Amino acid sequence: MRRAQRCRAVKKTRRVLPGGKTVYHFRKKKTAKHTCPCGAKLNRPAMRIIKLRKLPKVQRRSNRALPNLCPTCARETLRKQARSV
Numbered sequence: 834m835r836r837a838q839r840c841r842a843v844k845k846t847r848r849v850l851p852g853g854k855t856v857y858h859f860r861k862k863k864t865a866k867h868t869c870p871c872g873a874k875l876n877r878p879a880m881r882i883i884k885l886r887k888l889p890k891v892q893r894r895s896n897r898a899l900p901n902l903c904p905t906c907a908r909e910t911l912r913k914q915a916r917s918v
C-alpha cells in the first residue's frame with residue numbers, strides 16, 4: 834500500500850477477481866453535502882472538486898438566482914431586496 838492510500842480520505846473496497854485473487858481498490862471519499870447558511874442541504878453533487886469540474890455547469894449548482902441558498906432562503910432574500918428598492 835502506498836503512503837497516499839493510508840490516509841482517511843481514501844476509501845478501501847475489497848474485490849475478488851475472477852481468478853480468485855483478492856485485491857483492494859482505493860478511491861477518494863465523497864465530500865460533505867453543501868449547505869445553505871440556514872443549515873439546509875443543497876441539491877448538488879457532493880464530490881471532490883476535480884470530479885466536480887468535469888460535470889457541466891448546470892449539474893454543479895441550481896440554475897436560478899442565488900444558487901448558494903436553499904429555495905426558502907432565496908425566496909425570502911429576493912422578497913427583501915424587492916421591498917427595499
Ligand SMILES: [Zn+2]
Pocket residue numbers: 869870871872873902903904905906907
Ligand atoms: Zn436556507
